[in-house]
Amino acid sequence: MGEEILMDIKKDYVLSRLREKERIDGRKLDEVRPIEIETNLISKAEGSALVKLGDTQVMVGIKIQPGEPFPDVPDKGIIITNAELVPLASPTFEAGPPDETSIELARIVDRGIRESEAVDLTKLCIEEGEKVWIIFIDIHALDDDGNLMDASALAAISALLNTTVPAERFELGDDFPLPVRDLPVSVTSLIVDDLFLVDPTRDEMSLGNRLLTITTDKDDNIVAMQKSGSYLLKEEKFYELIDVSVQKAREVRQILKEI
Amino acid sequence: MSEFKSSEEIKLIVDGKRIDGRDFNELRKIKIEAGVLKRADGSCYLEMGRNRVVAAVYGPREVHPRHLQDPSNAVIRYRYNMAPFSVEERKRPGPDRRSVEISKVSREAYEPVIMKELFPRSGIDIFVEVLQADAGTRTACINAATVALVDAGIPMKGLITSVAIAKVDGVLVVDPVKEEDNYGEADIPFAFLIRNGRIESIALLQMDGRVTVEELKKATKMAKEAVLKIYELQREAIMKKYRTEDIEE
């Protein structure tokens, strides 16, 4: 039931608590909300996951089918990532083709998976130059209580970890588990004056949408980064954020290892 | 992408049982949960066999742009949408012609039942997302949308409950699965207005295929019997959520 008026009303309160370095839900500035991950809920999909990050909920479904490779990379499989911020998830989402926010979200999630080489695309070649496996990662937002970005990225990798390539259906051999060899995790923070709030909620977003997302792989390398929102970021703050993001990503990665 | 090349190759009814072992008038397993989303005014998650759908209701709320407002009534909008991963062959996101039609007839089921004259110049939005599909998604969506509307506190004349009847191998069956829907001779989705446990009227009616008049009447009776069972489950889902409020002595 959160409409825009509630955002405005929360703004002053969120700020006043921040002055004492507190968040209105009691979290520390760098604390991530409780995470719940459920996988394999959609049997029609080759892989699926539902992530709850606090009250934010995102579902990702993986669909795989054979297709033509890109001409310049004839021996590699293809990953296509799309995000639907459907109106069901928030009073502010409208039906229609993806807007810049959904496009940005999909591309950042995609980058994290692609640049970490989480999926070895060379193992997805069926016939060089002719046929490769195409992996569709479809992000479906269900409830937006802030930070759909990290929830989506987490759901995407969780789904991939439980994905089976449906070779039998296409008479291309036996089914096999999708080979996943890295665990990219994104950490998004909201920047408010001199502070940053890791994993912002919708209420906290009433203070603005100055965000920084940093995605790391299992070796703490940075594989994706995005400054989102109209603001200027100071260098020292940036370095602080990198450290915090790497550390938080490690914590979240532990949860991934257990699913 | 079915394994069967033609309907001659599969028997949909064997020894009086259906392809999934059910009796002719048996419903698939149904699970309903009310109030599952934080942002929506009312919501519902529903499983019907392998269908998985989630419905959200927003409203009454402001309608923009102003020229879409109705000075005497709330404007009802219903959007049926399938997630790309919900079906065997990935579906491109966005509405296709089938979704547009389903949205229309579903909306038309609710318009006479929601007391829209109580909220002139506003809008009531019903969104339903199909997360996994296995025939009968429009009926599953309506069953979920009804619970979401109740959960949102929207005034209505009663509940809308839905089920489809199919004809397979010459036999009428309740709540078809995908194979029965694809290879059967007819598919008839129904929705009824139910008040106080009694069926009042038909709110949605469509048909695809060919049946005799007798078969159609029989199908209607079968549908009525089936929806009453679903109606009880819809009620239970709401009761379960609001149970702490009940202080029945």
Place this chain on the structure above:
Amino acid sequence: MISNSRRIVLPGDLLSTNPRTAGYGTFVENGKVYAKILGLMDKSETMVKVIPLKGRYIPSPGDVVIGVIREVVSNGWNVDINSPYSAFLSLTEVEIKGRKPNDSLDLDDSIIAKVIGIDPKMKVSLTMKDKVCRPIRFGRIVAINPTRVPRVIGKKGSMIKLLKGELGIQIIVGQNGLIWLSGDRKRVDIAEEAIYIIEREAHTEGLTDRITEFIKSRKEGKENE
């Protein structure tokens, strides 16, 4: 036989066969009274009504509401009062006398106002010419389901008196589910928690006692910090 039972009812449930007793939340058809919303049936000899458990706020004349200024126009302000209907506060309805000269209203300001009425075009008109009305410059605003507001106020104001008395803070309750709290930070924290409990358990027995207990134990706890 049951004269005062309260059970959960859904739209379309039959409540009574006496159409003359039809009250809030019901509709009459063919001489029978049915529920039209989800709620608790409240049935007596003379009336049957449904106490709503959910629903957006629809303004009524005389309601105190808390809103946010959305637009400054030449003759007043458009105000968001968390309702499907937007509200308008005319310049002529804001008392200048007795207020500080630079106490004017700006975009995104929160205010406590009163509903004068709704016109046929569903435009709500507000006034601030009442002693309870004021711009909100400090304190905290809490949002609850508007259908729970009567319970926060309580019979003859009993619950709100309890909160104010035990915590020594200012509380103004908007009918639209927004509540303004002002006072010592820790006391306001307790009040906010208490309000969420009331919202959750609005229709259960013994709530007033439980809230009293809760406040007392929280006060002791906080004093030991």
